Amino acid sequence: MNQFAESAAIVDFPTLPAAFAEKFPAASDLKFRLFGTEESDLAIDFSLEAESPALVTRILEQCAVSANGNDLPAGFFREMSAGKRLECLLRLAAGKEQTEFSFPFKCGSCAAELELNLTLDEIAEQQREADRSEQVEVKIAGEKLVFRKPRGSDQENWHRQIFSDEQSATRQIIGSLQINPNELTRHLSDEVLPIIDEAMDEADPLVNFNCTVNCAECAAANLFEVDLYRFALGELRRRQWRLLYAAHRLASRYHWSEREIFAVPHWRRRQYLDLISDEKSK
C-alpha cells in the first residue's frame, strides 16, 4: 500500500536525446516526483523578481529522483537544452492526473471562443523530433553558419548579463550559440537576423510554441502562440498554492506544525484531507 501510494506521486521522465543520455549515463533511471508534494516545494519563490532560469533548474533538480537511489549528475539540467527543460517543466505541471493542456482563445476573425487542446504526448513528440538534430545550419550569402541549441547554462549566463536592448541581446545570443564564428556573424546585418531566428524556431519548437488553428465557425486560419514556459510556471505555482492550502487545512484541524505535516507522506495527507472534507460535508 505504502509503496503503491508513494509511486502515485512519481511520473516518468521525458525521453532524453541519445547524445545527452550518453553524456549522463547515471541519469538513465531518473523519474520525477510530483511538484507540490513536499515541504521544499513551498520554498520556491515564483514571484516575477525571483523568476529566472536558475529557478527552473532548481525546480527540476529537486523533483528529479533516481529509481536506484543514484545522485543526480552535476550540471544535468543546466546542460539540457532549453526546449527539453521546457518539456520537463510541462511534465511536472501536468502532474499525474493531467494528460493534456487546454488553451482557450478567440478567433481573430469571428471572435468565436476556441480551445486548443495540447496533450503531453504531442508536446513530447514535437520535442523528440527536435532532439534528432543537435545543430542548426543556416546558409547566408553562400556561407554555412552552424548553431547549437541554447542550454540552461546559456540562459543562466544571459540572465546574469545586462544588455543595452533586445537587438543587441539577440546578436550576442546568436554569437554565443554559433559553433563556427566568422566575420559574418561578428557583423550581423538586420536582414540576416530573421533568417537565423526562423531556423532556430523550427529546430527548437517548444521555446516559441505556435501553431495554426482553423476556426470551426468561420474556417479562418488563426495563428496561435503561447509561451509554454510561463504557462508551466503558472501551473506549478498553482500546485504550490494547493500544497500550502492543504498544510493550512491540516494545521487548522489537527494543530500540527508545518514540520509535522510534511513528516506525513503525501498519500496519507490526502487521506486526512479527504476525511476533513467528509466531516465538513456531513
Next chain:
Amino acid sequence: MKSYFSRLAKQSRLRYGRANTNSPATAAKKAFGEFAPLHREETILTAPDLPENDAPVKEKNKLLPAEKFSPEKIPQNFDANNRIVHSASEIENEISKDNQSNAQTALVSDALSVVEKIVFTESEITGERDNSDALLNRIDFQSEISGGSEVKAAETTPRQPEYFKKTIENLETGTADKFEVQKNLLQEIYEWVNDAPAPTDDREQTNQPSLKQPGEVRAVVATAPNEEPSLVLRDAAKNAMGNSKPLEEQNYNLSIGTISIIVEEPPPIQNTTIQKTAVETAKTTTREFSRLSRHYL
C-alpha cells in the same frame, strides 16, 4: 508574432539597460558615492595557551623555578610583607601623575577597575615546588594575556631558619633521653618565639623597597581595551598612594564589573493632597530610594 530569440530572451529573463549606469550597484554609487568596504566585526576565540601547549609548559615549568626565582634575579618587587608585586607601567604613570593631591586615592581606586594587579605572597612562591610551578604558570599566563606588559620578579628574602631541627633529630635518632628532648624543645620554642617578626612595618627596618614610591609600582594592565579586570588588589594601590598601612593579608577581590545604582527622585506631590499628607510624604522621601537593596543576615 514573437520571434524565437525574443521569446528566448523573455524566458531567460534578460535585463536591459546600460550596464554601467542601470545596475543597482552603479545607481547606488551615483547617489551616495563610493561605499566604504563593509565593516566586519570578527570575534576570534582563542583558547588559553596552557591546555593547548601542555607539554611545553610543563617543560618550561621545570626550568623556570631555578631561573626566575633565584634571589639575585628578583631583588626589587618584594614588599615589606614579602609579596611580589607584578605591575605595569601604565598604572605607575597614572599614580605618579596624581600623587600630589588627595584625590589620588579615588583616582586610583577608579583606575583599579580597569587595571589588573596581582600580588602573590611569599608562601605561594617559597612553598612547595608544585605551588611555585603553578604560580609561575599564572605569572607567565598573565604576562602573555597582558600583551607584553612587564612582569618583574622581586627581591626575595632569605629562607627562614628551620626550627625544631634539634628536637626532630633527637626524636628520630632516639639517642637523647626524655629530659634532654624537653629541654631542647623548650629552647627551640624560645628561639622560635624570639624570631617572630615584629608587628611594626618591616619595610622601614629592613630597607625593603616600598610600594610608596610610584616608580616601583607595577601593575599588570590588560592591554585589550574591552577586557574586564578579573583580579584586583586594592591594598597595593593604597600603599602606592602613600597609605602607611602594611599589607598584612592577602586580599583578592574579584571584580564582577560595574553595578549601576539608579537613584530615583521622589514622586511629585500632587497639589490636591492635604497638607499633612504632604508633610509626611516629604519626610519619608528625604531618603533616597534605591533599587539595589541587599540584606545580610
